[in-house]
Amino acid sequence: MASNARLVQRARDxxxxxxxxxxxxxxxxxxxxxxxMTAVHYDTLEQLSDEIEHPLDALDAVGAFEDVELMLDRRSAVVTVMEDIRAHLKMFADDLAELGQTFL
Known part of the structure; x- marks a missing residue:
């Protein structure tokens, strides 16, 4: 339960x-x-940052005596969205760096 609470708090932060x-x-x-493509990454990041709320709420609602498999599925859903966000952040950052080089 404590690790779920930490994951939820870190993901929300x-x-x-x-x-x-x-x-x-x-x-x-x-x-x-x-x-x-930069616009797509930006829009996707906005969308994913909204979409992560549902799996975070579901994980946060897991009780102490819930089914372990259910808890792991919910953790996996959170981690999957976080990985998607990370991937788009990397691509967006790379796009911004390239855009910056264009105007230097």
Missing amino acids: WKVDIRGKLNSVLITEARPLFDP
Whole structure:
């Protein structure tokens, strides 16, 4: 249970941090300069940061005496979305670095 609570809290903290960065002035002002793939990564990150709430809520609701398999499935769902977010963050960061090089 404690490890579930830590995972949920870390994932929620990570989500807030990511959303803050996605909505930062630097990113929102650069948005018109995004090429189509950069825009896709940005939109996907926004979508995934919303979608992670459902698996986080489900994992947070797991009781102490719940089925272990159910708990593992719910943890896996959270981790899967987190991995998807990480992958898109990497691609988005790479796209932003390339965009930055274009204007240097």
